[in-house]
Amino acid sequence: MRSADVVVALDVGGTGMKCALVRGDGTVLHAERHPTDAGRGPDAVVDTVLGVAEGLAGKARADGLDPVAVGIAVPGVIDEARGIAVWSANVGFRDVPLRDLAQDRLGLPTALGHDVRAGGLAEARLGAGRDAGHVLFVAIGTGIAAAHVVAGTAAFGAHGAAGEIGHILVRPGGPPCGCGRPGCLEAVASASAIGRRYSALAGVPTSAAEVADRAAAGEPLAADVWREAVEALADGLATGQALYDVETVVLGGGLARAGARLFDPLRAALHERMTFHREPRLVAAALGDEAGCLGAALLALDSMEK
Amino acid sequence: MRSADVVVALDVGGTGMKCALVRGDGTVLHAERHPTDAGRGPDAVVDTVLGVAEGLAGKARADGLDPVAVGIAVPGVIDEARGIAVWSANVGFRDVPLRDLAQDRLGLPTALGHDVRAGGLAEARLGAGRDAGHVLFVAIGTGIAAAHVVAGTAAFGAHGAAGEIGHILVRPGGPPCGCGRPGCLEAVASASAIGRRYSALAGVPTSAAEVADRAAAGEPLAADVWREAVEALADGLATGQALYDVETVVLGGGLARAGARLFDPLRAALHERMTFHREPRLVAAALGDEAGCLGAALLALDSMEK
Numbered sequence: 001m002r003s004a005d006v007v008v009a010l011d012v013g014g015t016g017m018k019c020a021l022v023r024g025d026g027t028v029l030h031a032e033r034h035p036t037d038a039g040r041g042p043d044a045v046v047d048t049v050l051g052v053a054e055g056l057a058g059k060a061r062a063d064g065l066d067p068v069a070v071g072i073a074v075p076g077v078i079d080e081a082r083g084i085a086v087w088s089a090n091v092g093f094r095d096v097p098l099r100d101l102a103q104d105r106l107g108l109p110t111a112l113g114h115d116v117r118a119g120g121l122a123e124a125r126l127g128a129g130r131d132a133g134h135v136l137f138v139a140i141g142t143g144i145a146a147a148h149v150v151a152g153t154a155a156f157g158a159h160g161a162a163g164e165i166g167h168i169l170v171r172p173g174g175p176p177c178g179c180g181r182p183g184c185l186e187a188v189a190s191a192s193a194i195g196r197r198y199s200a201l202a203g204v205p206t207s208a209a210e211v212a213d214r215a216a217a218g219e220p221l222a223a224d225v226w227r228e229a230v231e232a233l234a235d236g237l238a239t240g241q242a243l244y245d246v247e248t249v250v251l252g253g254g255l256a257r258a259g260a261r262l263f264d265p266l267r268a269a270l271h272e273r274m275t276f277h278r279e280p281r282l283v284a285a286a287l288g289d290e291a292g293c294l295g296a297a298l299l300a301l302d303s304m305e306k
Numbered sequence: 307m308r309s310a311d312v313v314v315a316l317d318v319g320g321t322g323m324k325c326a327l328v329r330g331d332g333t334v335l336h337a338e339r340h341p342t343d344a345g346r347g348p349d350a351v352v353d354t355v356l357g358v359a360e361g362l363a364g365k366a367r368a369d370g371l372d373p374v375a376v377g378i379a380v381p382g383v384i385d386e387a388r389g390i391a392v393w394s395a396n397v398g399f400r401d402v403p404l405r406d407l408a409q410d411r412l413g414l415p416t417a418l419g420h421d422v423r424a425g426g427l428a429e430a431r432l433g434a435g436r437d438a439g440h441v442l443f444v445a446i447g448t449g450i451a452a453a454h455v456v457a458g459t460a461a462f463g464a465h466g467a468a469g470e471i472g473h474i475l476v477r478p479g480g481p482p483c484g485c486g487r488p489g490c491l492e493a494v495a496s497a498s499a500i501g502r503r504y505s506a507l508a509g510v511p512t513s514a515a516e517v518a519d520r521a522a523a524g525e526p527l528a529a530d531v532w533r534e535a536v537e538a539l540a541d542g543l544a545t546g547q548a549l550y551d552v553e554t555v556v557l558g559g560g561l562a563r564a565g566a567r568l569f570d571p572l573r574a575a576l577h578e579r580m581t582f583h584r585e586p587r588l589v590a591a592a593l594g595d596e597a598g599c600l601g602a603a604l605l606a607l608d609s610m611e612k
């Protein structure tokens with residue numbers, strides 16, 4: 001790539017989209033954010049996505065840069081090979097051929113990817129996992145999802161649904177999960193599950209961050225709820241390690257902001273569970289909420305190499 | 307490869323080794339079996355392995371064939387990249403540089419692989435998974451282990467320990483596993499776990515095959531034990547599918563010989579658990595106990611292409 005070449009990168013979420021112009025070496029030259037307003041329906045969202053991408057390409061040209069490709073990351077089930085957002089509840093997409101729509105509108109080669117896999121790609125190549133060849137990136141927020149990145153490529157599976165670590169069974173007969181089954185990791189250890197569990201027991205609406213604070217302050221109920229979540233998380237990560245065998249596990253998403261209050265007990269609980277597994281390094285994500293957008297840029301750059 | 311070219315393939319287990327001369331197209335030209343006698347210690351076993359391989363290469367030459375490479379599959383933790391059998395309880399190996407030892411002794415390029423990953427490779431390329439790009443091969447016998455094969459290559463992980471599906475938690479607080487933790491899939495659903503469970507409840511030594519027979523004949527205790535194992539297996543396979551997202555799950559090992567008595571209820575239980583996951587085809591292994599040896603041949607052939 002020449003020094004004036006940039007890619008247009010978008011990470012589309014249910015509430016907002018993070019957008020950037022990114023150079024071949026990963027440098028962000030310009031960043032902007034826009035609301036998604038998913039409630040307007042999928043057609044309107046697609047129109048906004050394409051409009052924002054077009055605007056960014058125009059901005060690049062106005063700045064004397066040359067937009068050479070587009071990368072778009074979207075949540076849900078994504079068929080990367082065919083460039084289709086198969087199913088994305090947050091954004092309201094169902095079988096949207098977003099790659100071709102963007103290519104047609106902007107006249108630029110476009111790559112479509114999964115938001116967590118894009119975030120994992122960025123963390124594995126530019127962030128907290130950059131010295132490891134095998135990385136598991138786990139995003140813990142409202143839900144829990146993972147990306148398994150080997151040699152700089154995120155596995156997407158046969159149907160674009162790999163890495164659904166939020167929906168592995170950790171507590172048979174446990175709390176109901178949004179997916180319809182009981183006892184999924186997400187139903188016990190996501191930020192929303194922790195808040196929900198404490199709120200139900202204490203009778204007061206409480207966020208996971210507040211539970212972490214109260215547990216750290218020595219409140220017994222909060223400490224119990226926090227420990228239960230940490231143990232379920234350790235069970236889930238141990239299962240991930242048994243199947244993937246990575247060098248480094250990178251934790252991102254809102255819950256990872258709890259810092260040592262999460263990482264210290266989680267490392268101890270994970271260590272306890274390592275028998276057949278090789279113990280991975282457990283580290284916090286380094287790129288914050290820009291990981292998905294940077295990963296979308298990497299997908300665009302990778303597609304140009306092919 | 308020329309038509310006279312063959313590879314020497316060995317699948318080394320705790321009790322016996324399966325050995326063959328295999329052509330580039332996967333045709334087995336000659337097969338033999340030898341006892342391993344692991345009790346003699348690792349040095350003696352290595353000597354037998356190398357002697358058998360040398361004998362096979364000599365037999366090939368005597369038959370007018372040209373042995374061009376060697377493939378050896380071994381159980382345990384295998385470092386494929388460095389050609390080292392890191393840890394293999396069944397065979398008594400601990401950090402044995404088997405690839406280099408074979409290369410030195412036979413003067414032929416040698417590939418070392420993991421037995422279940424080799425078996426999975428063979429099933430994915432030549433056996434029951436040959437029409438799928440993403441295959442999970444699960445061997446259920448004394449233990450439970452898996453190989454994740456994508457585009458004809460088995461993932462080995464960062465430390466040669468990927469695919470340890472026998473050691474994922476399915477029953478918190480459940481039966482103790484040989485690995486030292488309670489509730490692993492292997493501790494509930496392996497052939498030995500099924501036999502052990504029924505034997506303890508019935509007070510009579512009984513094998514998993516007999517439990518399957520008695521369950522099919524309508525004996526309530528056997529039916530309960532069998533159903534518990536099938537449900538745990540479905541939980542484990544659902545977890546594998548959530549993380550790997552494959553097209554086809556191939557079940558091998560002794561337990562798969564139960565046929566419809568295993569596959570019918572297991573398919574139903576797996577179907578019930580599919581929410582976020584895409585449902586995989588569930589099929590029986592096609593290559594029997596020769597899969598590991600054929601896989602060792604494939605590893606040898608692949609190493610020549612590099």
